[in-house]
Amino acid sequence: MKSGFVSIIGRTNAGKSALVNSLLEEKITLVSHKQNATRRKIKAIVMHEKDQIIFIDTPGLHKSSATLNQMLVESAIKAMGDCDLILFVASVFDDLKNYEEFLTLKPKVPHIIVLNKVDLTDNATLLKKLNDYAKFSDHFKAIIPYSCKKKTYKKLLLDEIVKYLDEHEYFYDPDFLTPSSQKELYRDFILESIYENLSEELPYSSEVIVTKAKEKSNLIIIDAQIITDTHSHKAMLIGKDGITIKRIGKDARKKISQLAQNKILLNLYVIVKKNWQKDEDFLKKNLNYEE
Known part of the structure; x- marks a missing residue:
């Protein structure tokens, strides 16, 4: 039995909240096509066979001088240290600048790249993007394509996540979807x-x-x-x-x-x-x- 916390990090509009809902197979997080829609960290409890994964959906990483936006980014960065593993979520259409900026934050726990929205592109574009990320292979533990709508490679992603969690009793009742109020x-x-x-x-x-x-x-x-x-x-x-x-x-x-x-x-x-x-x-x- 394993149990642990996984922070979901990425730029605004990368599909982080949609990913949480997709893995949970229940809608509990706010999803919008507008930038900076997520404003609070929401936890989602996903049971994968006998293991418990607690996902933490965080506000998107972005640059802003506004007080509110600065607090949102600080919340996301704090979540990077309060977990066992990070999922860095990027759209298959994003360039690598956002990932490079993420690396400058020097995450202290392992991370996996989730290449999101792959159902909206072709295999050639996906393979090229995977090849682009390959030069950073010393930094990430795995890179996994994913489609929130089709749940492509869902089991593969959850299997990979569990590898980096410790043997531990469940933190929450496995029947719960979320500890959030x-x-x-x-x-x-x-x-x-x-x-x-x-x-x-x-x-x-x-x-x-x-x-x-x-x-x-x-x-x-x-x-x-x-x-x-x-x-x-x-x-x-x-x-x-x-x-x-x-x-x-x-x-x-x-x-x-x-x-x-x-x-x-x-x-x-x-x-x-x-x-x-x-x-x-x-x-x-x-x-x-x-x-």
Whole structure:
């Protein structure tokens, strides 16, 4: 029996969260085509035969001077030291610059490269990319192509990961999907719905705080605040006659209900807090960005 922690690292939009959901075969993490969608570390528990792998989905590595983005990157870098193994996730279409920058961080634990989105390319392109990475073979333990949709080489990837975990009792109940709280998961599903229903810029000036999640026999009642930085953004989030906030709520309820296997009553409230992204105390106290 082996058990251990695996941090998933890579640039924004490399497909890290989609990889977690694919390996877990259950949607628990926020997935968006927009940059920097993942803002918090979410753990997913994958049982592979008798072994337990705890994946840690992290914010994407990127350069920014903004307080919030700096905290996200610091969170991802910290996760590199709090694990037994790193999966460096890169799209098959990425150049090697991101991997070279990752190596400058001098990871202290072994790492495996996961070459993602291989279902979107041909064999010739894939082979060329594998050959490009070969010059770094002294640094990584393995490089494995993967498709989140088709789950190509899933068993091979999990088999390889287990090689680098220690013999250890399970850290979590093997029936659990995640040790993350329900409020954390609900919050990210609401945020994902904001990303899906609003323009490119607005979601980045918005956040979600779940203030209540009360479960009854056949219903979960959730109260959540959507935090944004200006009154004009608040108006856009609500929309004319409340049409936008209703659409966000409908999408979020569907996602949460699918995970919770229960009916959902979701109450959303839009709150204005100017410059929330620069308020480090607020970010740590209310949004768990210190983890």
